[in-house]
Amino acid sequence: MKVGVLGTGDISHAFMYAASIAGVITESVYHREMEKAVRFRDQYGILKAYDDYEQFLSDDGFDTVYVGLPNGLHYQYGLKALENGKNAIIEKPFCSNIREFDQLLEMANRKGRFVLEMDRVQSLPNFKSIKDHLNDIGNVSVASANYSQYSRKYDAYLNGTIGNVFTTEFSGGALMDLGVYPVNAFIALFGMPEKVTYKVTKLPTGVDISGTLLMEYKQFNATVIVSKNSIGNKHIMIQGEKGSILTETAPSVIEDLKLITRKEVTDISYPQPHDGFAYTLMDIKDIIENRNMQRYSDRLKQTKSVVTVLEYARKSAEIVFEADKNTY
Ligand SMILES: NC(=O)c1ccc[n+]([C@@H]2O[C@H](COP(=O)([O-])OP(=O)(O)OC[C@H]3O[C@@H](n4cnc5c(N)ncnc54)[C@H](OP(=O)(O)O)[C@@H]3O)[C@@H](O)[C@H]2O)c1
Structure with a gap:
């Protein structure tokens, strides 16, 4: 190659x-x-x-x-x-x-x-660790992720320079930029949700500067918070009846992975010496x-599921890209 x-x-x-x-x-x-x-x-x-x-x-x-x-x-x-x-x-x-x-x-x-x-998430050694330890936490009762990162480009935006990431022309917004990682993670772990609803704060350009995505599964719900104009406690947390899995790093990075039970906290991080990319x-x-071809088809299936969830989420928040209007 x-x-x-x-x-x-x-x-x-x-x-x-x-x-x-x-x-x-x-x-x-x-x-x-x-x-x-x-x-x-x-x-x-x-x-x-x-x-x-x-x-x-x-x-x-x-x-x-x-x-x-x-x-x-x-x-x-x-x-x-x-x-x-x-x-x-x-x-x-x-x-x-x-x-x-x-x-x-x-x-x-x-x-x-x-x-x-x-896509970063699926290939990360620590994402494999989450998968490997999912059975240890029993039935999942709730999952959440927060990817809030104050963007330099937001300062520029406030000063009148509108970066591509804040336009519908370039298919921008917080969900497309940051939300894609936790959405990817939850789909890879739990499959397609039955329903998605996205509530947002919009910029006048029409894209979401922050928002909360609800992914509804049969037995539990997963929420994803994203923001490009505030800071927050970046994390992925999957809570089950027997314990929880937590990373307090960005959902694109996934380091310092912990298994938390009622008795103890165990580091379940796998060696991950390189940048996720x-x-x-x-x-x-x-x-x-x-x-x-098997891995290829698995990755394509995952990508299509993510694209589908992002589109349905945007629809629920009435975010329309120029690309949606094209007939090609
Ligand atoms: N930046 C990150 O840390 C990061 C991380 C993960 C993923 N990504 C993904 O990487 C992609 C690029 O993001 P970015 O923030 O790096 O974007 P960007 O800096 O705005 O643009 C990336 C490149 O595209 C060029 N470009 C911009 N507008 C163009 C146009 N109309 N026609 C042709 N080329 C154009 C830019 O040239 P100029 O420099 O001359 O504008 C630059 O070389 C996005 O899909 C993003 O989701 C980025």
Whole structure:
């Protein structure tokens, strides 16, 4: 697997770190401004820099495109990459709605290529620990997560500069940005909820700056609190009749995992020396290079479930993206 990177923002730098751990070679980089593409190329000793997407895609030095662009661009750039015979690894959240998911998958299948979400949660060793210890807490009675992180971009927003993450044009908002991690975790642990309801505080731009998502399961409820304009106690907590599992780190990070029973508190963290990104890329590399179709289909199923919950949640909060109005 050799990669061409789209975008030169923070997340593309994080990708390069993950690539160095996972042993993935980056051959080319694209940015719509040549100067930024060249700066990124030179920083990492990448072979080629492009500011023309068509030319970038016709470079046969790499087989896989990493889409590190704002949410609202994932679909169009990912689709074009697939159409041109590349695999596509797309940042979270994978796309804006279910229709986009179906079309990306349809194109990947038609071209015999892979399309995968760069989701952190499932690949983390400590997420595996949560799964391994779920039986220890007995029947789940309630689950909760809080991912509140005051955003620098919110200060800029207050000063009149509206970042992509705060627009419906780029499929932004707190749920799409932060909520995607705990939603991913709860779906991977408990499956699809029977019902979702999202109550929000909206910006005048139409996106949620904070909100509370209720995921209703047969026997219990899971809540997810997200906020980009306040700080909070980041955590995931799963409470059962015999004990609880708790991490008080960000739901994208999941460290310092504890099993709490009436008698004792036990550290159940697994070794997790790398940044979370690296584990995801290792998994994706395995799927693509070894054509591991079972793992591929499991990940796609998970991604579709997350995209579906996010869309239903948004609908309940009347958050409409430009992508929802497109007929393609
Ligand atoms: N940032 C993080 O820590 C982080 C963490 C996890 C996941 N993600 C995901 O990574 C993706 C990118 O997020 P981000 O916050 O890094 O976004 P961003 O900084 O706003 O943009 C990422 C890259 O896309 C470029 N870009 C912006 N608008 C564009 C346009 N209209 N056409 C083409 N290129 C454009 C940016 O160029 P300029 O720099 O010139 O604007 C930058 O190189 C999102 O899907 C997000 O959910 C980000």
